[in-house]
Amino acid sequence: MRCKSMHRRDIAIEFDPPLLFDTHNNRHKICKCMSSSEEQNIATLIEQHKTSRVGSLHWIHWLIVALSLLMTIAVWQYSKIQIQEKNENRFHREADQVITLIIERLQKYEDALWSGVANIQSHGGSVNFSQWNSFATALRLPEKYRGINGIGVIFNVPDTELADYLDSQQGDRPNYGIHPKHENPHRLPITYIEPVAENANAVGLDVAHEQNRLNAALKARDSGKAQITGPIYLVQSTERTPGFLFYAPFYRSNGAASATPLNVPERQKQFSGMVYAPFIVHKLMLGTLEKARRHVGITIRDDDFTLYNENNSDDQRFDKNPQFEQTFPLDIYGRQWQITIRSTTDFRDEAKNSQPTFILLGGILIDAMLFFLFLILSNANRRATLLANEISKGYQTKSLELEHNIKQLRESNKELEQFAFAASHDLQEPLRTLTSFTELLKSELEDKDNSPHVQASIQYINEAAERMRRLVLGLMSYSRIGREPELATVDCEQLLDNVLADLDSSINEHQAEISRSKLPTIKAYSTELHMLFQNLISNAIKFSKPNSIPHISVSCKDDGGNWLFSIQDDGIGIDPQQFDQIFLLFKRLHAQHDYPGSGIGLAKCKKVVTLHGGEIWIHSEENAGTTFFFTIPKTI
Structure with missing residues (x-):
């Protein structure tokens, strides 16, 4: 009979895997035409195939890895978008602040001009050189009006009054004269300007000789309002840097000072002159917006003329590929300025955020761990299959022993498979959390509904991402086991300066106000001490009372064998019943939406102090501020 004479190789060809896993009855029918040895060979092949299936990567494992990778990329992209929106909002805040400060500063200068008008009116519509000098001195221009070049008076001098005007001025100043000559019917000489030393070239200058100066003067005369000129070069500036004049008109009636007439013909008839101030724009910007206080560059244009420009390659903060750029039209005192604001390299440095990178790396790390776990399990099962093959070689002579071994192998692989699924389930728990709530978030956002559910979903995503980050940080901590920080000589004054800069x-x-006493130079762990000061001061700022300016005091005194530091604030305070809990890891006393944070800041502070061999404690009452005390031994 053919089936009795078949070789093992023939059996391997004729029985494909589906047949090997047929029912028990089918197997019995097949084996009826075979010898006992051949039956044993088939049984061995069946068990080997089952073992191979247990040891190979199941499709669901690949699906889990693929889905977790997709979720990691989705959360990474979402985090990048959130940070981009945050940076864009910060740019717009800085841009609005720039525009607001320019407007406020010019309004302050306008007030100075109108005070000059009031001074002239108080003297009956005219002042002499001595009176104007006294007024300008009282203004304290260098202290109160940074950026202004001076303040002066321009009189409207008709031809019929020219001789009397020159006689009256040359009585005090024999060398006074009007210049330059021109053909315009108007004569508007600068009569007084303080301080004289810096503006000597402007004394006697007839502003009607040049069109930009004259147009603004006539507009101020006719409107009765303060006006600025178009771009000019001031005669008192040797550098020929762009500037402008700022006019405030005043009027007379029957030789005396008068309020602003109600209509244009009356204003033209009674126009007496103007109080004015000259400005060099770059000095104005220095007085208005110091670069150290902002992270954007400014360009100001009037029509096609550039008044001021920081957005060029000569500026050390210039960013040739800015993250943000916007131009704002500004109608100001009769002129329209175009103010272009660009983010700088400082802005780019401030905008850097590692959160998306941590999310991506954390997700990839988990995926890699899953993959290698599955790979290890697969290799283990392959070794089990090899063991089964070795056992099968002696199966014909030791059939009972082989059956026993196969049974043990089956049980072993069953346990191994259960372990594989259980392990993958546990490792995937954070990713399943991300998956579930990201799907909910996606569903909510499709309707563009800014409901509390959307916010809750975002919160859950952030928490899951944070768990990923903690996994990465845990691995990093593990890698640092055995490494000790190095003691250094720390100048606490310099360290506090660095903390305040951060x-x-x-x-x-x-708008926090921070005071401090003289701080010592000590032996300490520099990086950890920096983190301690930064955590305590940032907490003092964060937990300040609403709508109030935080006042924070940093001090230190010699306490014998220790340095006793204290950081005091006038914030919301802490209930004394909570004192024994605030240094616990992840302990929070306030809701996340009220005061966001991780809950580990004070625990880190305590660990730093303990590392130095010191102690940390607190004195506080609700709504009465908080003082943190900690000691650093003089000998560590």
Whole structure:
């Protein structure tokens, strides 16, 4: 009979895998025409195939890895978008602040001009050189009006009054004269300008000789309002840098000072002159917006003329590929300025955020761990299959022993498979959290509904991403086991300066006022001490009272064998019943939406102090401020 004479190779060809996993009855029918040895060979092949299937990567494992990778990329992209929106909002805040400060500064200068008009009116419509000098001195221009070149008076001098005007001025100043000559019917000489030393070339200058100066003067005369000129070069500036004049008109009636007439003909008839101020634009910007206080560059244009420009390659903060750029039209005192604001390299440095990178790396790390786990399991099962092959070689002579071994192998692989699924389930738990809530977030955002559910979904995503980040940080901590920080000589004055520089944005945002006593130079772990000061001061700023300016005091005194530091604030305070909990890891006393944070800041502070061998404690009452005390031993 053919089936009795078949070789093992023939059996391997004729029985494909689906047949090997047929029912028990089918297997019995097949084996009826075979010898006992051949039956044993088929049984061995069946068990080997089952073992191979248990040990190979299941399609669901690949699906889990693929989905987790997709979710990681989705959350990474979402985080990048959120950070981009945050940076864009910060740019617009800085841009609005720039525009607001320019307007406010010019309004302040306008007030100075109108005070000059009031001074002239108080003297009956005219002042002499001595009176104007006294007024200008009282204004304290260098202290109160940074950026202004001076303040002066321009009189309207008709031809019929020219001789009397020159006689009256040359009585005090024999060398006084009007210049230059021109053909315009108007004569508007600069009569007084303070301080004289810096503006000597402007004394006697007839502003009607040049069209930009004259147009603004006539507009001020006819409107009764303050006006600025188009771009000019001031005669008192040797550098020929762009500037402008700022006019405020005054009027007379029957030789005496008068309020602004109600209509244009009356204003033209009673026009007596103007109080004016000359400006060099770059000095105005220095007085208005110091570069150290902003992270954007400014360009100001009047029509096609550039009044001021920081957005060029000569500026060390220039960013040739700015993250943000916008031009704002500004109608101001009769002129329209175009103010272009661009983000700088400082802005780019401030905008850097590693959160998306941590999310991406954390997700990839988990995916890699899953892949290698599955790979290890697969290799283990392959080794189990090889073991089964070795056992099958002696199966014909030791059939009972082989059956026993196969049974043990089956049980072993069953346990191994259960372990594989359980392990993959546990490792995938954070990713499943991300997946579930990201799907919910996607569903909510499709309707563009800014409901609380959307916000909750975003919160859950952030928490899951944070768990990823903690995994990465945990691995990093593990890699640092055995490494000790190095003691160094730390100048606490310099260290506090560095901390305040790091917190500059938060300090400016809350307008926090920080005072300090003389701080010592000590032996300490520099990086950890920096983190301690930064955490305590940032907490003092964050937990300030609403709508109030935080006042923070940093001090230190010699306490025998220790340096006793204290950081005091006037914020919302802490309930004394919570004192024993605030240094616990992940302990938070306030809701996340009220005061965001991780809940580990004070725990880190305590660990830093303990590392130095010191102690940390607190004195506080609700709504009465908080003082943190900590000691650093003089000998560590």
